[in-house]
Amino acid sequence: DAMVIQNPRYQVTQFGKPVTLSCSQTLNHNVMYWYQQKSSQAPKLLFHYYDKDFNNEADTPDNFQSRRPNTSFCFLDIRSPGLGDAAMYLCATSRELGRAFRETQYFGPGTRLLVL
Amino acid sequence: SQQGEEDPQALSIQEGENATMNCSYKTSINNLQWYRQNSGRGLVHLILIRSNEREKHSGRLRVTLDTSKKSSSLLITASRAADTASYFCATAALGNQFYFGTGTSLTVIP
Numbered sequence: 704d705a706m707v708i709q710n711p712r713y714q715v716t717q718f719g720k721p722v723t724l725s726c727s728q729t730l731n732h733n734v735m736y737w738y739q740q741k742s743s744q745a746p747k748l749l750f751h752y753y754d755k756d757f758n759n760e761a762d763t764p765d766n767f768q769s770r771r772p773n774t775s776f777c778f779l780d781i782r783s784p785g786l787g788d789a790a791m792y793l794c795a796t797s798r799e800l801g802r803a804f805r806e807t808q809y810f811g812p813g814t815r816l817l818v819l
Numbered sequence: 820s821q822q823g824e825e826d827p828q829a830l831s832i833q834e835g836e837n838a839t840m841n842c843s844y845k846t847s848i849n850n851l852q853w854y855r856q857n858s859g860r861g862l863v864h865l866i867l868i869r870s871n872e873r874e875k876h877s878g879r880l881r882v883t884l885d886t887s888k889k890s891s892s893l894l895i896t897a898s899r900a901a902d903t904a905s906y907f908c909a910t911a912a913l914g915n916q917f918y919f920g921t922g923t924s925l926t927v928i929p
Contacts, residue, residue, distance in 0.1 A: 805849075
C-alpha cells in the first residue's frame with residue numbers, strides 16, 4: 704500500500720547532540736511537510752518542500768533544517784536539540800496542482816523525540 | 820493568527836450518540852479539512868470541504884461550512900468507541916497558509 708513512513712518511531716538524543724529524523728513516501732506526491740506537535744497541542748508547520756523548493760515558516764528556529772534529496776525522501780535535522788524540542792515530529796505529503804492552496808495531506812505515524 | 824479555534828476542547832458521549840464539534844477561523848479560506856488523530860499516532864484525513872461548498876457527507880460524517888460566519892462543524896452520527904480520538908480542523912487560506920485548529924478530544928464511552 705502507498706504510504707508515508709517515518710523512522711524511527713522513537714528517538715532519544717542528548718541535549719545539544721545533532722539528530723536526524725527521516726521520512727519516505729510511496730505516494731509520489733510533490734509536496735512534503737514537517738510538523739512539530741507538542742503534547743495536547745495542534746501540529747505546527749515547520750517547513751515544506753514544493754518539489755525541490757524549500758519553504759520555511761517564518762517562526763521556525765534556525766536550529767531546524769531539512770533536506771529532500773529526491774521525491775521520495777525528506778529529512779529533518781535538528782542541529783542542537785534543546786529540552787524544548789522534545790515533541791512528536793510528523794511528516795506529511797500532498798499532491799499539489801498549483802501553489803494557490805493546500806490539498807489533502809497524508810501523514811506518517813510520527814517520530815517521538817526525547818531529549819535528555 | 821489564522822489558527823482555528825475548536826469547540827468544545829473535550830467531549831464525552833455514550834456510544835450510539837451523535838458528536839458535534841465546531842471550528843472557527845479568522846480569514847478567508849480556499850478549503851477546510853478535518854483530521855482525526857488517535858493517541859500518539861499520525862493524523863488521518865477525514866474530509867475536505869471547499870469554500871464554495873456548504874455541506875459534505877462521508878459515511879457517518881457530516882461537515883458543514885458557513886463562510887459568512889467563518890465556521891465549520893463536524894457531526895459524527897451513531898458514535899462508536901473506535902471514534903475516540905482528537906479531531907482537528909485545518910484551514911487552507913490564501914497565500915498558501917495552512918493552519919491546524921486547537922483540536923477537540925472526543926471520548927466515546929462503550
